[in-house]
Amino acid sequence: MTKLNHEWAVKEIDQFLHITDQVGYDNSGGGVVMFGTHMRGSQTEASQGAHVVEQVLDRVLPGWSKERPVRDGKFAWLRDQASRAKAALQRETEFAENLGDNAPDMDAANLHPWAWQNGRSFWNTGHFHQAVMQAAIRVNAETQAKLGRMDVSETALFNEAFSLDAPKEGAPRLRLTKDDGGKTYQNLHRGARSFADGLYTAIRNPGMHKPQESDGGEEQLALEQLAAFSLLARWVDQAGVDGA
Structure with a gap:
């Protein structure tokens, strides 16, 4: 952007x-x-x-x-x-x-569209927590659409999407790189799987009940959380589908 x-x-x-x-x-x-x-x-x-x-x-x-x-x-x-x-x-x-220390700024508008577009209006009116929840919903929905998996969502969806198991009928996988039999391939997908699990377990689910507090304030915490969902969105967006 x-x-x-x-x-x-x-x-x-x-x-x-x-x-x-x-x-x-x-x-x-x-x-x-x-x-x-x-x-x-x-x-x-x-x-x-x-x-x-x-x-x-x-x-x-x-x-x-x-x-x-x-x-x-x-x-x-x-x-x-x-x-x-x-x-x-x-x-x-x-x-x-x-x-300040003249550190580089992070602009929410430059995040992946899945992490920003749905929550933009909330963010601009100061509803930072709601903007993060919208990012979580959008990334989940886009992943479901890419895999054709409306039967699972959030943690279960990403655990299956990045699974190292071979794809099954009705359960394709997301692949960040080709399987060359090396450790890098395995580490990438285990990492992505764990990362997504952490986002939906530690941010999305607790966030539906009560916004978390941070020493940097609600806005700073929300920006960091949006960045995390943006990274996941980029992985999903760029990944190939195995077994579609």
């Missing part, structure tokens, strides 16, 4: 701020004298600009809309959020160098 174009995003924010700026009436001409202020642009222009800015905010400030007021007639609240996003975009490198 393409990375966010910072220059474009800042330009769109500036355009929205300009359109929604409150300016005084020009009473230099003849006619009725108007007092107070009005929005520089039209309501249509403001609404169109707001739509674009909201997409930028989804990427730059996850969860930004959780405290959004019911009414924001003059776009005052959205203007404030847009200004925050602009600062985040323009000073991203500075923040990383002065507030």
Whole structure:
């Protein structure tokens, strides 16, 4: 997935701020004298600009809309959020160098589509736990579809999919590489099988009941969990089917 174009995003924010700026009436001409202020642009222009800015905010400030007021007639609240996003975009490198160790960032939007697309709307509204659960559901469903196995799911599905046993009728296998009789082939599939088992046993099943806590916060924990499901998704997506 393409990375966010910072220059474009800042330009769109500036355009929205300009359109929604409150300016005084020009009473230099003849006619009725108007007092107070009005929005520089039209309501249509403001609404169109707001739509674009909201997409930028989804990427730059996850969860930004959780405290959004019911009414924001003059776009005052959205203007404030847009200004925050602009600062985040323009000073991203500075923040990383002065507030942290400048470690590489992981962007959820660049994860495998199976781990991101279904949960994107949840993530953007700050429902990080639900986004992870959606990833688990999607990866399971895509694996079932690839193998034609609607009779098993989750842990049982992946245990059979990556089994080193020969495929059977109605039970094809996923193969990450060709069997050359070496240890690497066996280790790859045992590892994938154990990895998938761990994800659905330790994250998916407990996660259906209560979100786990982490010193890094719910968002950081969820991002790490999404990355894990993304890796499993890539393995499944790239694997060949033996015995279809």
